[in-house]
Amino acid sequence: MESGRYLVIHGHFYQPPRENPWILAIEPQDSAAPYANWNLRINRECYAPNSRARLLGTDGLIRRVINNYERLSFNFGPTLLSWLEKADSDTYHQLIAADRRAAEAHDGHGPALAQVYNHIIMPLANPRDRLTQIRWGLIDFETRFGRRPEGQWLAETAADLETLKMLAGEGVKFTILSQGQAAAVRPLAAAKRGDDTPWCDVTGGRIDPREPYRVVWGPGPDDGLDVFFYDGPVSRAIAFEKLLRDGSTLLGRVEQAFGEPLAGGGPRLVNLATDGESYGHHFAFGDMALAWLFDHLETQAGEAEAIRLTNYGQYLALFPPTKEVRIIDNTSWSCVHGVERWRSDCGCNTGGGNGHWNQKWRRPLREGFDWLRDRLAEIFERRGRELLTDPWAARDDYIRVVIADYRPEALDEFFRAHRARELDGAEISRALALLESQLMGLYMFTSCGWFFDEISGLEPVQNLRYSLRAIELAQPFAETDLTRGLENFLETIVPNDPEYATGLEVWRKMVVPDSLDRRTLAAHWAASTLLDVPEVLDFFETPRFNSRTVTRLKGEGLDIMAASVDLFDRRLARADTHLCLAIYSGSTHLAILAGEPGPETAGAAPDWLDEHKLRAYLGERLKAPAALSIWDFMLGLMPLTSRFVIEDFLPYCRAALLSALVDDVYDDLKARARDLFHLHQHLLMTKRAAGQPITWVERFIFRVMGETELQRILGPAEFDRPINLGALTNLLNKRGLVGLAKEEPIVAELGQVFFQNVFRSLAEARALRQHLTEILNFIKLIRQEGFRFDLWGSQNQWYALYLDPIFSARLSPEEQNLMRELGEALGFSPDLRV
Numbered sequence: 157m158e159s160g161r162y163l164v165i166h167g168h169f170y171q172p173p174r175e176n177p178w179i180l181a182i183e184p185q186d187s188a189a190p191y192a193n194w195n196l197r198i199n200r201e202c203y204a205p206n207s208r209a210r211l212l213g214t215d216g217l218i219r220r221v222i223n224n225y226e227r228l229s230f231n232f233g234p235t236l237l238s239w240l241e242k243a244d245s246d247t248y249h250q251l252i253a254a255d256r257r258a259a260e261a262h263d264g265h266g267p268a269l270a271q272v273y274n275h276i277i278m279p280l281a282n283p284r285d286r287l288t289q290i291r292w293g294l295i296d297f298e299t300r301f302g303r304r305p306e307g308q309w310l311a312e313t314a315a316d317l318e319t320l321k322m323l324a325g326e327g328v329k330f331t332i333l334s335q336g337q338a339a340a341v342r343p344l345a346a347a348k349r350g351d352d353t354p355w356c357d358v359t360g361g362r363i364d365p366r367e368p369y370r371v372v373w374g375p376g377p378d379d380g381l382d383v384f385f386y387d388g389p390v391s392r393a394i395a396f397e398k399l400l401r402d403g404s405t406l407l408g409r410v411e412q413a414f415g416e417p418l419a420g421g422g423p424r425l426v427n428l429a430t431d432g433e434s435y436g437h438h439f440a441f442g443d444m445a446l447a448w449l450f451d452h453l454e455t456q457a458g459e460a461e462a463i464r465l466t467n468y469g470q471y472l473a474l475f476p477p478t479k480e481v482r483i484i485d486n487t488s489w490s491c492v493h494g495v496e497r498w499r500s501d502c503g504c505n506t507g508g509g510n511g512h513w514n515q516k517w518r519r520p521l522r523e524g525f526d527w528l529r530d531r532l533a534e535i536f537e538r539r540g541r542e543l544l545t546d547p548w549a550a551r552d553d554y555i556r557v558v559i560a561d562y563r564p565e566a567l568d569e570f571f572r573a574h575r576a577r578e579l580d581g582a583e584i585s586r587a588l589a590l591l592e593s594q595l596m597g598l599y600m601f602t603s604c605g606w607f608f609d610e611i612s613g614l615e616p617v618q619n620l621r622y623s624l625r626a627i628e629l630a631q632p633f634a635e636t637d638l639t640r641g642l643e644n645f646l647e648t649i650v651p652n653d654p655e656y657a658t659g660l661e662v663w664r665k666m667v668v669p670d671s672l673d674r675r676t677l678a679a680h681w682a683a684s685t686l687l688d689v690p691e692v693l694d695f696f697e698t699p700r701f702n703s704r705t706v707t708r709l710k711g712e713g714l715d716i717m718a719a720s721v722d723l724f725d726r727r728l729a730r731a732d733t734h735l736c737l738a739i740y741s742g743s744t745h746l747a748i749l750a751g752e753p754g755p756e757t758a759g760a761a762p763d764w765l766d767e768h769k770l771r772a773y774l775g776e777r778l779k780a781p782a783a784l785s786i787w788d789f790m791l792g793l794m795p796l797t798s799r800f801v802i803e804d805f806l807p808y809c810r811a812a813l814l815s816a817l818v819d820d821v822y823d824d825l826k827a828r829a830r831d832l833f834h835l836h837q838h839l840l841m842t843k844r845a846a847g848q849p850i851t852w853v854e855r856f857i858f859r860v861m862g863e864t865e866l867q868r869i870l871g872p873a874e875f876d877r878p879i880n881l882g883a884l885t886n887l888l889n890k891r892g893l894v895g896l897a898k899e900e901p902i903v904a905e906l907g908q909v910f911f912q913n914v915f916r917s918l919a920e921a922r923a924l925r926q927h928l929t930e931i932l933n934f935i936k937l938i939r940q941e942g943f944r945f946d947l948w949g950s951q952n953q954w955y956a957l958y959l960d961p962i963f964s965a966r967l968s969p970e971e972q973n974l975m976r977e978l979g980e981a982l983g984f985s986p987d988l989r990v
Contacts, residue, residue: 161414161463162425162471163453165446166269166332166386167432168309169203170233171195172604172615173274177596177625178672180697180727182239184808185614195239199247202436202443203240207250208952209447217985220451221955224443225254226261227450229467230432231269231309234296238559241300246952255301258467265469270297270305270328273555276601277498279316279486280522284548285529285598286319290326292555299559306469307331311603314495316485320371320381330368330382330468332429334489338363338385339482344370346480355482361388366415366424368472369481382477384468386429387413395430400439403448410449410463423475427468429489490607498522498606508609513652517611517659524645525600528623531638532597532630536590539633543576543587550574554591562726585730589629592727596626612653612662620667628671672806674699674723678734678750679800680809686717686738687746689816692809699723704733705765711778714786715740718770720753720761735762735797737790744802744814747787751797764793829860862887863902870906873930874913876923881933888941903943910934915953921966928974935981951982959990 174182174195182193191197206228211220232240232251241248251268259266272278273292276285290308297305307330308323315333323331338358346353363369365385372380390413393399399406413426435442456462466474486494496502499522501515540547553574560566571584579587605619627638642663649659656662681701684692686708693701704720717738724731737749753762763769771778773793777786791799802810833840840854850858869884888903914927931950938945957963958979967975980986 160423161461162423162466163410163463164229164384164425164427164465164467164471165227166229166231166427166429166468167206167435168231168271168429169236169432170231170271170275171198171236171239172233172602172618173235173599174618175239175697176670176672177599177622178670179677179695179699181695183695183806184811195236196243198433198437199240199244201440202433204244204247205436205443205948206432206446207247207254208955209443211444211447211451213985213987215985216983217980218951218983219985219987220447220989222447222450223250223254224435224446224450225251225267226258227267227465228446229267229269229427231271232432233271233275234273234293237296237300252301259303262467262470263473265306265467265473266301266303267467267469268297268301268305269307269309269332269468270294271309272311274599274601275311275603276598277312277314277488277495277603277606278310278319279314279495280498281601282529283318283322284533285601286322287326288552288598290322290328291552294326294328295553295555296559299556306472312488312490312495312498313337314486314488314498315483317371317373317483320383320483321373324378324381328381330384330472332384332386332427332468333483334429334487335361335363335365335385335388336492337483337487337489338369339484341369341479341481344372344478344480350375358481359484363481364418365427366418367422367479368425368475368477369479370477371483372480382472383481383483384425384427386427389413390426391428391430394428395434395438398439400434400442400445403445403452406445406449407452414463425471425475426463498603505609506607508613509652513609515609517616517649517651518606520645520648521611521616521659522606524642525619525623527645528600528626528638528642529597531634531636531641532593532626535630535633536594540587540590541576543579543583543590544574545576546574547590551591551594554595557591558595562729567729581729585728586633588728588730590633593626593629596622596629600626610652611649611659612651612656612666617662617666620663621670624667624671674732674734675750675752675798676800676804677723678721678736679748679798680805681721681723682717682719682736682738682748682750683746683800683802683805683809683813685719686715686740686748687813687816689813691812691816692805695806695808695812698727699725705761707765707767707770709767709771709774709778711774711786712780713741714778716770716774716778716786718765720765735765735794737764737794737797739786739790744817746802746813748800749790749794749797750800751794754796762793825856826860826864829857830864833857833861859902863906866902866906870910873910873917873927876917876926878926879930879934881930881937884934885937888937888943903938904945907934907938907943907945908949911950911953915950915957918957919953919963921963924967924971925974928971928978932974932978932981935978947982951984954979954982954984958988 171194174193176183182195185193188194188197191200206224209222209224210218211222213219237248255266255268270293272289273296276289278286278289281289293308294305304327308328310319310331313333315337320331340355340357341363342353342355363385365387369383370380371383390409393409399409410426414424418424435446450465453463453465488495491497491502491504493502493504497504498518500519505513505515537547544550553570557566557570571579599622600619602619604615608615623642627642631638643660646659646663651659651662656665677699680692684690685703685706702722702724704722707718709716717736719736720733721736722731722733733753734750735753738747740746764773774786774789777789802813805813840857844850865887869880869887872879911931914931917923917927958975979988
């Protein structure tokens with residue numbers, strides 16, 4: 157391997173943190189439809205497909221499944237990995253396994269790189285925040301991948317010499333920059349000799365990206381950092397010129413990029429770097445183009461002029477730099493003005509307002525956050541020293557608590573290492589509030605908040621939400637009004653959107669209303685409990701709700717609840733008790749009182765939590781003529797409280813409540829539709845068989861009966877009982893109840909459940925022959941009847957079983973044939989390669 161051609165393709169996989177900072181959950185985003193949010197959508201289009209990329213033959217069948225991450229160089233944003241671990245643990249573990257397997261094949265060098273934690277622009281951060289970002293990224297990587305990373309990705313490749321020194325100081329060996337960030341090069345031997353060998357100017361992107369370089373700042377062996385400059389033209393072609401339309405086109409450009417041999421001979425490296433989302437999200441089937449390229453290179457590996465796939469760590473070990481480079485400070489890969497995109501109206505934009513918008517808002521937003529950061533730091537250092545031995549060392553280590561999802565054992569270990577003395581529960585909660593304010597303070601600098609064109613856009617508003625949460629956590633320890641201080645900067649901003657006169661209006665209309673105090677959270681719990689809609693609380697990662705007492709009464713047309721509930725916030729290790737009184741009188745008429753136990757109770761529960769006492773208090777008010785006065789009476793029971801109606805809830809929680817209430821109406825309609833169908837079945841089916849147009853009323857009746865029948869037919873699969881294929885055939889064909897209504901999603905929805913149940917039974921070796929036959933026949937039937945299904949997940953489940961030697965050993969010869977036939981029905985080639 158002393159010469160030859162080598163290829164590294166790096167994918168920077170990243171999404172900004174999108175969680176609501178008060179409940180740690182990503183809220184539904186309508187623009188991501190049909191998925192609930194953008195993380196889910198991009199995962200299905202990119203992250204997950206690249207873990208099982210399909211390689212198709214000329215017949216369109218799957219001839220190989222490739223984990224692209226084993227062949228790529230890649231970094232995943234830590235906040236994205238944190239989300240992925242919970243939302244799609246299978247893809248998450250495919251990533252981890254890919255790094256391990258690739259390292260085994262590349263002399264112990266894995267393809268995964270770390271990233272600065274939440275993607276802040278490093279040259280614009282102060283030294284302390286830069287160091288924390290580097291350390292958090294390294295700790296997160298080591299915790300997940302089980303090894304120390306060799307390289308670390310800088311957000312937007314934004315760099316200066318001081319940042320590179322910090323990377324090296326933390327043990328990082330290399331990073332990746334764009335060609336435009338290089339200033340000059342000379343032989344590395346000149347730096348070692350300390351002579352004055354002249355530099356060769358390579359500004360304007362003229363540096364040769366086919367070899368690594370070293371940035372040197374001192375005489376010591378550790379006074380340098382290796383840098384790869386990715387091939388800009390080919391990388392841009394991937395990102396913007398549809399180079400991923402097929403693998404052979406990509407291969408052709410890679411071949412060109414190797415160019416003529418280097419002066420003096422030696423190996424040539426083509427290294428490309430793009431957003432990882434290019435491979436499937438920005439360009440549909442980009443994952444398949446990569447898979448074709450990787451497969452092709454592997455099949456050509458034995459040839460003399462073969463292109464060898466490698467990764468940065470292995471390449472550096474084989475071919476250390478022979479040249480020294482100087483970089484241009486304060487530069488990046490996505491702003492031709494350096495790093496101005498993240499602090500000024502430099503002209504870089506995404507085309508908002510048809511090019512008529514300006515980005516003058518960027519500078520005061522940056523200055524306001526810088527001001528707030530400094531105030532938060534003063535508070536953290538001054539008050540943190542009362543509780544922590546070294547507040548800044550504690551902050552650097554706090555990421556271990558975050559990665560561990562605030563588990564009690566992680567908190568215990570953290571405080572044993574960093575407490576200044578024995579701390580009681582209240583002091584631990586205060587220390588955590590200070591640390592969380594620092595976490596939120598770093599999140600507010602996430603780069604996406606400046607990348608786009610308008611301050612009222614999704615990303616700047618998200619950063620502002622983090623700033624508000626940081627303020628709320630730190631304000632109890634502050635001597636000045638932090639909110640007013642930030643608002644002074646926001647007042648100077650003139651948004652492009654005419655709906656907002658100033659940035660302060662954006663703050664007050666789009667940010668402040670999102671703040672969730674604990675009474676509001678308790679009201680959400682009360683609504684969920686009273687109306688029996690647990691989906692409302694599915695949106696909450698924190699706090700957790702533990703009901704103490706729940707008393708329910710029924711009046712004439714009234715549902716009433718009196719309750720006490722504990723709200724536990726694991727981030728602050730704090731539990732608070734709240735009292736709730738709630739009343740529902742039908743339709744959308746919901747009212748809730750929520751507050752803390754008052755001093756008058758001296759810590760005891762109020763007597764109206766007892767059912768008999770409450771009934772006695774309400775008395776005649778439970779009857780219709782007097783029901784209108786019940787609200788005023790309840791206010792008397794809880795005078796110092798907050799009042800809530802359904803309009804006060806989070807939009808998606810409100811939607812869940814309304815959907816549940818409407819479902820009750822729908823269930824009533826379905827029951828009546830079933831009665832009508834059974835009463836007039838012969839007439840309705842005869843008319844349908846005659847081919848006459850179907851009215852909307854008939855369509856509703858047929859949908860209801862089709863849904864009912866489909867559930868009845870497919871349901872037995874969950875309990876290993878045979879399904880009635882004849883009944884299913886009649887149900888799905890044009891003479892059946894579902895018939896022509898191909899657009900109805902119910903077949904796909906229940907079909908997916910059926911697939912999951914059957915594959916789970918197969919994996920558990922239950923009723924193998926029966927289930928293999930049933931799922932095979934089901935796939936044939938839905939195709940025959942013209943129903944469209946997303947079989948991607950089922951293909952993955954079949955493939956996992958196909959590769960499992962224990963499962964294969966359980967199959968009889970007949971079952972093995974059925975398994976192969978099922979694979980072909982799912983789109984796999986009979987010549988499938990592993």
